[in-house]
Amino acid sequence: MGKYVLIESRDPFDSADCKNFRDLASGLAKGGNEVAFFLTQNGVLPARRGCAAEGSLAELGRSVSVLADEFALRERGIDADALVEGVRPASIDALIALIMEDGRKALWH
Amino acid sequence: MAKTLTLVLMDPPYEKETTTTGFRIIESALRQGHNVKVFAYEGAVNLTMKDQQPHPNPVKGTTVEQEQHPTTKDWVAALFRMGSGSPKLEWINCGLCVDERGAGNWIEGPRRGGPKELAEWVQATEATLVIPTK
Amino acid sequence: MSKKVLSIVETAYRGTLEEQDDTILWLNHALKNNGLDVAVLLRANAVNYAVRGQDASGLRFGEGALAHPPEIDKDVEALVRKGVKVFLVTEDARERGIPDEKLLPGVEKLGRAQIPSLFQRFDQVWHW
Numbered sequence: 183m184g185k186y187v188l189i190e191s192r193d194p195f196d197s198a199d200c201k202n203f204r205d206l207a208s209g210l211a212k213g214g215n216e217v218a219f220f221l222t223q224n225g226v227l228p229a230r231r232g233c234a235a236e237g238s239l240a241e242l243g244r245s246v247s248v249l250a251d252e253f254a255l256r257e258r259g260i261d262a263d264a265l266v267e268g269v270r271p272a273s274i275d276a277l278i279a280l281i282m283e284d285g286r287k288a289l290w291h
Numbered sequence: 292m293a294k295t296l297t298l299v300l301m302d303p304p305y306e307k308e309t310t311t312t313g314f315r316i317i318e319s320a321l322r323q324g325h326n327v328k329v330f331a332y333e334g335a336v337n338l339t340m341k342d343q344q345p346h347p348n349p350v351k352g353t354t355v356e357q358e359q360h361p362t363t364k365d366w367v368a369a370l371f372r373m374g375s376g377s378p379k380l381e382w383i384n385c386g387l388c389v390d391e392r393g394a395g396n397w398i399e400g401p402r403r404g405g406p407k408e409l410a411e412w413v414q415a416t417e418a419t420l421v422i423p424t425k
Numbered sequence: 426m427s428k429k430v431l432s433i434v435e436t437a438y439r440g441t442l443e444e445q446d447d448t449i450l451w452l453n454h455a456l457k458n459n460g461l462d463v464a465v466l467l468r469a470n471a472v473n474y475a476v477r478g479q480d481a482s483g484l485r486f487g488e489g490a491l492a493h494p495p496e497i498d499k500d501v502e503a504l505v506r507k508g509v510k511v512f513l514v515t516e517d518a519r520e521r522g523i524p525d526e527k528l529l530p531g532v533e534k535l536g537r538a539q540i541p542s543l544f545q546r547f548d549q550v551w552h553w
Contacts, residue, residue: 213542
């Protein structure tokens with residue numbers, strides 16, 4: 183099975199296609215792949231606990247590793263202790279480590 | 292172990308956060324010892340245009356000197372200084388994209404290229420990330 | 426051995442009139458010409474690229490005319506002739522009301538649920 187890092191730069195308030203990207207992540211995980219889902223830019227907006235989209239992200243977090251760009255969080259005033267359950271802050275260095283990992287496929291959305 | 296990342300950028304400067312995210316990716320990869328090869332496609336060829344100038348901010352009442360407004364060409368130049376040896380930064384501006392935009396006057400560092408070079412990079416490097424424009 | 430790359434095309438009709446091409450289909454065609462083993466997956470609005478009978482002719486601004494309007498359906502056919510496998514997401518076509526009989530015959534249809542297994546056939550997956 184494969185390894186993937188899916189980078190989500192869009193948010194569900196602006197882009198209906200976010201659901202398809204989350205479904206892709208879940209589908210890959212269901213197929214036995216190891217999936218990291220890295221939120222960046224406005225992609226971190228649904229990671230704020232209490233937002234209307236938090237349910238879908240929490241659900242995704244049960245099957246894949248959901249990471250949120252520390253800089254993008256800070257830029258938007260989202261505190262690390264105010265994240266949807268299952269979402270972990272991560273640095274850009276952590277994203278690079280994932281992208282450069284042998285055999286891991288990286289997709290931007 | 293040092294590896295090489297091929298990064299495809301498409302967005303023009305001052306439009307999307309993808310530009311600075313792309314720069315953060317380059318900076319982090321270089322800092323972690325990886326080589327980076329950037330293929331600037333379409334609007335991204337404007338990132339390195341030499342004629343970019345910082346401007347004052349009339350709303351804040353700041354001068355050019357006070358504002359220190361960043362230009363993407365200066366940021367790319369700084370990344371080139373980071374990647375001048377080992378690890379190394381290479382940058383290709385898509386030639387046809389340059390011609391149609393009149394964007395041929397660029398800073399030291401990038402070179403002209405096209406799909407042939409991108410195909411070679413993809414074959415030769417460990418990872419490729421495409422950051423498209425919408 | 427050449428790396429196998431799946432290029433997913435999502436965005437449709439971006440700059441295609443100015444360019445007289447879709448720049449992503451064009452780039453993938455050029456990469457194939459340069460020896461890269463690419464395949465294309467049309468999804469979201471880009472499924473419309475596989476619709477037969479696209480016609481962007483007649484654009485004129487004063488004396489300035491678009492001499493060679495894009496013919497994206499023919500470009501998709503050219504990719505297929507070149508040996509590039511072109512896939513299309515059926516649900517995305519259905520959601521946009523595209524009937525099967527309007528789709529180019531050389532394009533292979535697959536459901537969203539099949540995309541993860543499609544990925545396994547490629548070394549890299551790019552999402553444009």
